[in-house]
Amino acid sequence: MKDPKYALIIIDMQNDFVLPGAPVCVAGAYATVPCIKRLLDFFRTQRWPVFHVIREYRADGSDIELTRLDGFLNQKPYAVPGTEGCNIVAELTPVEGEYRIIKNRFSGFMNTELDFMLRRIGATHLVICGTQYPNCIRTTIFDALAYGYPVINITDATSAQTPQIAEANITDLRNIGVECVTLQEFLESGSVWK
């Protein structure tokens, strides 16, 4: 088997989901920013590909998930292009050469160009982090496995509303064959699949 070509996928680390007090803040997300930044810096140093997978919703609600539609329209909209809340958190702002992928559903693969691009650039293995575990992280990871990409999930770069929810998801992910490791473990191993 030839050497893996890693791609980093950072999910939904936008102000509206991350900053304390934001409309749909995931409680554990802000604390992961420094860890994600170290992981991102590692990929940048290696010159390995980076995908920032984010949400954008049209303001009329025509493309949001059904279960979120009412709150979005009648309480508080979020992830609307052109708003500050939609932006990726400042610490993780994409640099030249990194890709932004907009998704409208939980999985970063569902009706997006992500898989087209991973194939084109020859990525074989995915490192996935971001927020939040039970929804977008997990769904993206399961689709990655379904498409044939081995996945490493960086546990301290991934968040949920509570540690219990995170732990329950990590258990399920490990049981399906995902490498769930800390950033330190990932950086030290360097060869998880070799």
Next chain:
Amino acid sequence: MKDPKYALIIIDMQNDFVLPGAPVCVAGAYATVPCIKRLLDFFRTQRWPVFHVIREYRADGSDIELTRLDGFLNQKPYAVPGTEGCNIVAELTPVEGEYRIIKNRFSGFMNTELDFMLRRIGATHLVICGTQYPNCIRTTIFDALAYGYPVINITDATSAQTPQIAEANITDLRNIGVECVTLQEFLESGSVWK
């Protein structure tokens, strides 16, 4: 059967594909602009939904079709966001309330949010036009049929490199059950499926 709710889908009417002399101009496309504009005005008057389905390619070629990659990278890029060529032709510029859908492959449905949105707004029938017949028009129409949307194709608002190619595609589309009619026929019938 309840009344149909029509949506208009205009495909790839961007400067790079339409303006004479543009990098990848479709020979028949520019001549259809006035007809598409009349169709668009009709939908605007009716307040029926409009989708401008367009292409955008990242400048490094990471998301373009394989068969176009070499020409795109080594001869002339096109449909790159931020360039004038990527813009929809001036006469058909979207107005507030109309949707822009970016596709990376031939079909407007493939790995895009188009079907999510058609379902959400309750569109039941599609009117499809734009360029060009053998590729994006035809592929989008076949996917529309596959998803269960009856399709009207406006023949004088749709183009190809030659009239012969257009005719051959219209024959195939009619044989599969697509209503291929002129704009005048469409406007006069008003009730093609009733």
